Every structure is written in C-alpha cells, then in structure tokens.
Amino acid sequence: MNVVTVEETVLAALKSVTLGPTGPDIVSSGLVYDVVATGPVVRVLLDPDKIPDNDAEGLGEFLAPMVEALPGVERVIVKPRPKSIISSDSPKVARFVLGVHSGKGGVGKSTLSANLAVALGLRELKVGMLDADVYGPSMPTLFGLSGRAEEVNGRIEPLQAHGVKVMSLGFLLPPEKALAWRGSLIDEGLPLLLSEVAWGDLDVLVVDLPPGASDVHLALAKHAHLSGVLTVTTPGNIALIDVKRGMEMFADLAVPCLGIVENMAAIACSTCGHSIPLFGQGGGQALADETGLPLLASIAFIPDLSLTGDAGVPYVIAAPDTASSKAIAALAGQLASRIPERVLA
Amino acid sequence: MSGCASTLSFALQQPVPGVADIICIASGKGGVGKSTLTVNLAAALSCQGKVVGVLDADLYGPSVALLLGTDDGVETTPEGKAMPKQRHGIHSLSIGNLLAPEAGLVWKGPLIAQAMEQMVYDVAWPSLDILLIDMPPGTGDIPITLLERLPVTGAVVVSTPQRLAAVDAERAIALFHEYDVPVFGVVENMDGYVCPCCGKINRLFAGGIVEPLARKRHVAYFGSVPLDPAASAATDAGIPFLLRDPQSPSAKAIAEVADKMMASLRRERANPKIAEDA
Structure with a gap:
C-alpha cells in the first residue's frame, strides 16, 4: 500500500x-x-x-x-531551521549535560531533578547539579544545604550532599533577598556558574531549568553544552500548552528532547486508598503521542515525599522502596545508558 | 528601604487610563495555583458588582485565556488598541489570546518591557474598578518592568505550604517591598484536598508554613484555599470554579480572600501611609 x-x-x-x-x-x-x-x-x-x-x-x-x-x-x-547557539568559548563541564525543563512552573521539576541527580550518583556516576532556576533556586532546600559557597584558589567550590556536587545561586545570596535580575545580568552571571565553579571531573551535570522560555534558557543553550533535555509535565491541559512552548524552543535551538516525564499523575487517599487524578489525566501520554517522543516515566504524587524534599533528603534515599523512587531509579538507568563511555587515557 | 529602591525613577510611572486600582497576584514559585486564584478572585469581585479586568502578565506560561475560556485572536479598535476579551463578566487580555502554543517564543529582556507595555497601555480597557495582574513566577524582567512602570496599589502573594514555595514567596514579598508596593496579604493554596470517595481531607504538603511566613514579613494572612479536584475539570472547561460551584469549600475560601483584599484596598485608599505601616 x-x-x-x-x-x-x-x-x-x-x-x-x-x-x-x-x-x-x-x-x-x-x-x-x-x-x-x-x-x-x-x-x-x-x-x-x-x-x-x-x-x-x-x-x-x-x-x-x-x-x-x-x-x-x-x-x-x-x-x-533549528540552529545550535553553543559557544565554543564555554567549557563543557561534564560528558553528559542533562537539562530538566518544564514549560509551566510547579510541576515538580526541581524535586525530580534533585532525585534524578542522586539516583544517577547511586549508579556510581560522578554527578553535578546546577540550579539554573535563578528566580526560585530550590536546590539548597532539596539537598538540605544552607551554607555559602566558598572561593578556593579563585574558583567557587560547589557544595556536596547525597553524593552530588551542587551549585545554586541560593548559595551566593540570602533567601530573603529578592533576586531582581534583568535579562542582561543573566547573560553575564549564568555562564560563571559553569566556568568559575570547580566542578572537577563529572560524568553528568543535571541542570534544573526555570519554567518558561527566557534569557536563562538561551544562556544555557549557549554555554552549557546541553546534551539533551527532559520535559516534565503534569497531566492537565494547562500544563501541556506551556510545555509545548518550551519544547518548541529547544527544538529551535537544536537541543534534542530525550523524552517526557509525567509528574503528579495521581494521588491515593490515605484513608480509603481511592486514587484520583489530581491535575487532570492522560496528558503525558497524549503529549508523547503528539510529539513522537517517549514517555519515560509517570510518577504519582505521594504527599509524604514532599516532606522529604522540605527536610533536604531526596526521596530516592529517604524512601527508596516507594513507587516514585523506583520510577526515578528506572529513569536514571535509562539516562545512564545514554552517557558516552569514559575514554580511558 | 534599602539600596535597590532608592535608585529607581518613579517618574516613569504612568497611570492606566480608566483603571482605578491595580493589584498584582504573585507567587514567586510557579504552579502554586496563582492564575487559578486570579481568575476566581476576579469572578468573586465581579459577583460583588465590581468591574474587573485580568491582565495575564505571565508571558512564559499564559494561562488566563484557557482558564476563562476566551478564544484566539484579539480585535482592535479604530485607534489600534486591543479589545480585551469579555467572558463570565470579566475583562481580560492574555498573550495566550495572541499566540499559538507552537510559536515557542523566547522573550528576551528588552522585548519583554515592550510587550508588557503594549499589553497594558495599548488596550482599550473599559472603566475598571480593579485590574488584577497575574504575575509570572520569579522576580525577573516582567515584574521589574511592571513595578517600575505601573502605579500598583497593592499585591497578594500565593504560596503552597511547602518550604520550597515559601522561600520563593518570601522573595516575591521582598520585591514588592523594594518597590514600595504594600503586600495586602498572603494566601495559602492547596493545603489539602477532600477525597471524593470518603470525604477525608488529605494533606498534600507539610503545612504550617505560609501563616508563619506572613507573620515573619509583617503581612496579613488571608487564609487557606483547599484543592478541589473537581475544580480542575471546571478549569479545563474554561469556567472559574467559583462560578460553577460557589458553595464548594474552595470557592468560599476564595470569596473570603476577595473580601479581605477589598478591605485592605479600602484602607490603602483611605490612608496610604497608615495602611503601609500597619
């Protein structure tokens, strides 16, 4: 036919x-x-x-x-046509640079990024975590890190927790300070979090991107050598529209989208066990069908797990036997297989 | 007030013709339900007989068009001003009315200032009692531009009861204060949901975080709005749930927030200095 x-x-x-x-x-x-x-x-x-x-x-x-x-x-x-804007002046700080993105905020992107970074670390990879959500840096809270980043020999030392090197603007300024950054400041400041930080030898750098499509994304597409992005969405309609906008942006910048992760898919009542879709349903699969990209994971909302985030212990460590942790571990496995082999000198 | 604010030139500020008061609804963190709260607050005010407009300033993730069920395309007046949409008794304008999702637009800083100004000033707003501005998450170009250019009467800040969100909400409050805009109150959103099967209230987050935040920053606490799973169906249908099911706990909580917000507005109007110091 x-x-x-x-x-x-x-x-x-x-x-x-x-x-x-x-x-x-x-x-x-x-x-x-x-x-x-x-x-x-x-x-x-x-x-x-x-x-x-x-x-x-x-x-x-x-x-x-x-x-x-x-x-x-x-x-x-x-x-x-899609056009990469990668700048050859910028250092590539890891063999694999994974952006975690969502069009809409509040879909659990940062929590997912933190857990994914830790899960990759548990696979004996050397993992860095760059908190690029400059307007709402969450990594200090999620990793339970409250210190300030110190300068050693002219380079900023990342902080470490749960086997991951973490860098966030949250380590450079106090929480009550409003981070009123104009786009122009982003262009100058953000690349420094890559070039001026002593990342050392990394297999993977996970980059937690802010929601939307902004100067921050352009700056990272230019300086971070993104190997690919994961798109995180909740299953509802509202989130999907924004997500598509974000995916389009990365497509334009010739950054491959590796797949879709559906977060907060459903929630179960703690008394009767009745499971309901909290923010709509089926959106992740619909998006996968529409874009032809794989739905890599679908993660339920477990209220207790948000407590682990607030306490600074990612749930893949605090509650490794939950469905969410297993889903993240499986996702980390899929991504690890994409990391280029270490070339032995 | 420190550093930042003193360097600002408020001479740039320009009233929006026909608009009596501008109130920003902000959150710091995304996805805490700010846009849903905004349109439902608008609905509550409209039910009280106010003429209300909603401006969707979230260029990165405009949701107001979807939430109010307004269609694509914006008509212009003979003078070339955009006609706001009118639905459910609410006047609104969203970049979502203007752009297809496939546009995949990246807004660079300078472009934002320009787009924002057009969306405020080049619009044929009717005579509005209140214009609610649905702010984007964060404290970047859009909020800065709006706060520099618009005479904002006050702000309401929304947060979910998790530390992650409260940290960002605190930054949002700090930003308003840097620009001498009073924060009328803080709203806790999505503390829990009612199981439609057994009626048990399940908490979603740790809780007990938003009210202390309000106290810490010396702003009023406007109460807690529970998540109503049925509301997300109404939302996807483009109807504010306050109109669809005014007796639901979520709708009642929002009506209460609207009352408190109006009381703050009246106080601010009566004596700007006292309201600010309160």
Missing part, C-alpha cells in the same frame, strides 16, 4: 515553487531545510542562509497559505 504522508504532500507542493522563472525549486536548492508534521500541524523549516535578499518573512507569508490549503494540514508554522 502506498500511503502518502502529510510531509510528502507538503514537500511535493513546495517543489512547485521555484526561485525565479528558470531557477531551481526551493526544496532541491536547500532553501526548505525540512518539513515536520505533528498531526495536522506542519512546520516548514527554512534555511535563512539560502534565502535571497534575506526575505524570510516575505517567503513565509507566501508559503503559509499555500501549505495550509493542502489536504491534512490544519496549521502551518514557517520558521528558520
């Missing part, structure tokens, strides 16, 4: 567009970099370097209605 995909339909249509009356078509000339369809939503990715007169906007306005009229297409997004 010969099934024509939406992508093929769109590509065929785009091939009918040529550069000038006798010029090559825009697909074979490489001007159209790729066409990606997720369901009825089609992204046409252009290569800005190959667009005559740099008129990407004009070309987009011309192509969008044409593609939108094709069968199976509901919405069209014309934009530049």
Whole structure:
C-alpha cells in the first residue's frame, strides 16, 4: 500500500515553487531545510542562509497559505531551521549535560531533578547539579544545604550532599533577598556558574531549568553544552500548552528532547486508598503521542515525599522502596545508558 | 528601604487610563495555583458588582485565556488598541489570546518591557474598578518592568505550604517591598484536598508554613484555599470554579480572600501611609 504522508504532500507542493522563472525549486536548492508534521500541524523549516535578499518573512507569508490549503494540514508554522547557539568559548563541564525543563512552573521539576541527580550518583556516576532556576533556586532546600559557597584558589567550590556536587545561586545570596535580575545580568552571571565553579571531573551535570522560555534558557543553550533535555509535565491541559512552548524552543535551538516525564499523575487517599487524578489525566501520554517522543516515566504524587524534599533528603534515599523512587531509579538507568563511555587515557 | 529602591525613577510611572486600582497576584514559585486564584478572585469581585479586568502578565506560561475560556485572536479598535476579551463578566487580555502554543517564543529582556507595555497601555480597557495582574513566577524582567512602570496599589502573594514555595514567596514579598508596593496579604493554596470517595481531607504538603511566613514579613494572612479536584475539570472547561460551584469549600475560601483584599484596598485608599505601616 502506498500511503502518502502529510510531509510528502507538503514537500511535493513546495517543489512547485521555484526561485525565479528558470531557477531551481526551493526544496532541491536547500532553501526548505525540512518539513515536520505533528498531526495536522506542519512546520516548514527554512534555511535563512539560502534565502535571497534575506526575505524570510516575505517567503513565509507566501508559503503559509499555500501549505495550509493542502489536504491534512490544519496549521502551518514557517520558521528558520533549528540552529545550535553553543559557544565554543564555554567549557563543557561534564560528558553528559542533562537539562530538566518544564514549560509551566510547579510541576515538580526541581524535586525530580534533585532525585534524578542522586539516583544517577547511586549508579556510581560522578554527578553535578546546577540550579539554573535563578528566580526560585530550590536546590539548597532539596539537598538540605544552607551554607555559602566558598572561593578556593579563585574558583567557587560547589557544595556536596547525597553524593552530588551542587551549585545554586541560593548559595551566593540570602533567601530573603529578592533576586531582581534583568535579562542582561543573566547573560553575564549564568555562564560563571559553569566556568568559575570547580566542578572537577563529572560524568553528568543535571541542570534544573526555570519554567518558561527566557534569557536563562538561551544562556544555557549557549554555554552549557546541553546534551539533551527532559520535559516534565503534569497531566492537565494547562500544563501541556506551556510545555509545548518550551519544547518548541529547544527544538529551535537544536537541543534534542530525550523524552517526557509525567509528574503528579495521581494521588491515593490515605484513608480509603481511592486514587484520583489530581491535575487532570492522560496528558503525558497524549503529549508523547503528539510529539513522537517517549514517555519515560509517570510518577504519582505521594504527599509524604514532599516532606522529604522540605527536610533536604531526596526521596530516592529517604524512601527508596516507594513507587516514585523506583520510577526515578528506572529513569536514571535509562539516562545512564545514554552517557558516552569514559575514554580511558 | 534599602539600596535597590532608592535608585529607581518613579517618574516613569504612568497611570492606566480608566483603571482605578491595580493589584498584582504573585507567587514567586510557579504552579502554586496563582492564575487559578486570579481568575476566581476576579469572578468573586465581579459577583460583588465590581468591574474587573485580568491582565495575564505571565508571558512564559499564559494561562488566563484557557482558564476563562476566551478564544484566539484579539480585535482592535479604530485607534489600534486591543479589545480585551469579555467572558463570565470579566475583562481580560492574555498573550495566550495572541499566540499559538507552537510559536515557542523566547522573550528576551528588552522585548519583554515592550510587550508588557503594549499589553497594558495599548488596550482599550473599559472603566475598571480593579485590574488584577497575574504575575509570572520569579522576580525577573516582567515584574521589574511592571513595578517600575505601573502605579500598583497593592499585591497578594500565593504560596503552597511547602518550604520550597515559601522561600520563593518570601522573595516575591521582598520585591514588592523594594518597590514600595504594600503586600495586602498572603494566601495559602492547596493545603489539602477532600477525597471524593470518603470525604477525608488529605494533606498534600507539610503545612504550617505560609501563616508563619506572613507573620515573619509583617503581612496579613488571608487564609487557606483547599484543592478541589473537581475544580480542575471546571478549569479545563474554561469556567472559574467559583462560578460553577460557589458553595464548594474552595470557592468560599476564595470569596473570603476577595473580601479581605477589598478591605485592605479600602484602607490603602483611605490612608496610604497608615495602611503601609500597619
């Protein structure tokens, strides 16, 4: 059977567009970099370097209605192709740099990051944890660290807890201080948490990203050498919209999304055991289906575990036999297998 | 007040035509239910006969459009001003009305200031008693821009009862105070939920953290709003749950917060200096 995909339909249509009356078509000339369809939503990715007169906007306005009229297409997004902005001046502090991201705040991203870092450490990996949530640094609380980071030989020493080297702006300023940082300050300050910190030899650096799509994310995409990001979501509708926005941002920056983790999936009543979806349900799987990315884990909400976070002992250590801890341990196993082998000198 | 505030130029501030009072709803930490509280507070005020607007300043995760069930696209007046949406008796404007989720927009600092100003001043707000601003989490460009530019009457800060959230809420309070904006009160959200099967109240977090925080920072405690699992269904349907089920414990708690907020507003209006020192 010969099934024509939406992508093929769109590509065929785009091939009918040529550069000038006798010029090559825009697909074979490489001007159209790729066409990606997720369901009825089609992204046409252009290569800005190959667009005559740099008129990407004009070309987009011309192509969008044409593609939108094709069968199976509901919405069209014309934009530049993914482009990495990694700066070669920045040091790569670990063999594998994992960003943990969510579009929406409060989905448990930081708790998950901390537990994941500890779980990776339990697999005998050398793990660093960078708290890049500059507006709401949570790692001091989650790791039970209240000290200040000291400078030794001109480099900032990360603090250590539960087998993980941790660095957070929380170690550099008091909690009651409002961190009113303009974006411009982020561009200068954030790279220092990578280059000026004595991370030592790391297998993995887990980076806890702030929610949203901001200067912080751009700064990290530029300086942190992100190997990939995990996308964390709660199962409800509201979270999913924001999550998609974040995923789009990383796709634009050519940072691969490794998969989806659904958090706070359900909660069980402590008296009758009746389990209810706390923040909607099925969203993680729906997102996985829509984006074609794997749903790597689905983690229930266990109220007692939030106590372990407040007490500064990640639950993979405090309560290793709970379903949540096992889910995180399994996730750590999946991620560990992606870390490039250590090259022996 | 220390350092930061003294360097600010309040001459930049500009009233929003037609808007009597601006109240910011902020949280510090994301996902504590700030946006849901904002639209339900708006609904409560609207039920009291106030003309209320909601501005969704959370450019990174705009939820107000979804929460109020307003549609895409914004119409403009002949003068080129954006027409706020009107639904459930609430006037609102959200970047969610303007952008598809696939836009994957990264807002750089300077862009934010510009976008924010447009969303406030280039809008044909009707004559509003109160404009509630749903602030983004954190203390970055958006809150700074808004606090520098807008004459904000007061703020309400929301936190879940976990240390993680309270630390950030404290930063949010500090930010308002740096800009001489009185924090009317602190609301505890999602302390627990009622099991729909057996009626038992299950706690979600440690608890006992938000009220002490309010005391520590010398601001009023506005009470606790429990999580209502049924409310998340109403939320996904775009109806503030206060309107759908006004007798639910969550709705009643929010109505009470609205009353306390209005009382603070009246005090602030009557004598700004005293209210601030109280």
